[in-house]
Amino acid sequence: MSPNRPAVDGARETARRAKTRERLMDAAYRQFCEHGINGTSIEAITDDAGFTRGAFYSNFSSKEELFFALTERENRVRLETLREHFARLIAPLGATGGKPDPHLIEGVIADVLSFQPDNRQWCLINSEFKLLALRDPEVAPRFLESSRRFLEELAAMIDVAVRSVGVRFVIDTVDLTRMLVDQFDSAMQEAILSGAEEADRAVRENVMRTLPLLVHSLTASAEG
Structure with missing residues (x-):
């Protein structure tokens, strides 16, 4: 042989x-x-x-173990998708040479949302997982750790990208990222609960009412 x-x-x-x-x-x-x-x-x-x-x-070893593996895979896919396009998506924020205007932020957020796959389905599954963690103290720590890693990786990506175009946030980037993710999740849950035929469109309309102005208020020129 x-x-x-x-x-x-x-x-x-x-x-x-x-x-x-x-x-x-x-x-x-x-x-x-x-x-x-x-x-x-x-x-x-x-x-x-x-x-x-x-x-x-x-x-x-169990359904829960599979669920963790599935969560890690889906988070990785979303991070890799954003990482592939983020530098291009964020580039318009540097167009004004200072603090970006709300309409520029709105365009960036819209583009970012368009690159997220299966938003409705993933919201359903992630909600299931969160409920499981809330009910099971053995699952909760691992769920929190998985969520923390995702937020920190996403925040690091956002921080590098915005600084590359001369912008910074006035609060901790992880805290800001958590706010953005929470608002997106809330908007998707509302779209599902309301029976919106086009959930992604409903989410975008919901998010665009407040998110661009929120990000604008928490953004400053990196030189400021």
Whole structure:
């Protein structure tokens, strides 16, 4: 047997395992979105993904463990999507050479919102996860840590981007980012509860009523 064969077989097994995990997470995304975490059985997830319970437990110890993996994946996708486009999206803020006008901020926020995938579905799933964490003290610390990491990574990205165009925030960037995320989540929840046919459009209209002016009031020239 070739001495390289074990390494090749190991790489194939790793790739196969990664694909299995992805299919299970994709199935869980669909099932959790439609039925909620408590209303979704492991069998429903494995049936949707085309696997057995054994395949599930060889990758995840529980539904909660899968939920954490799914959350990490979705947060990573959203951060990577923004990171890819953020420098271009934020560039208009430097057009005035000082504190940006509200209409410029409005355009940037609109562009950022347009790059977020599956907003309605992810809001439903994230709300499920938050409720689970509120009810389960064993889940809560890990949920808080996951949320904190996401906010800090997003805040760091925003801070670097705005400083690159000569702008800074007058409050801590993590606090500002939390405010932005909370307002977006609240707007999406309101759109879902109201039965809006075009949830993303309703969210944008809601956010645009206050967010640009809020960001404008908390922004200053980096030289100021």
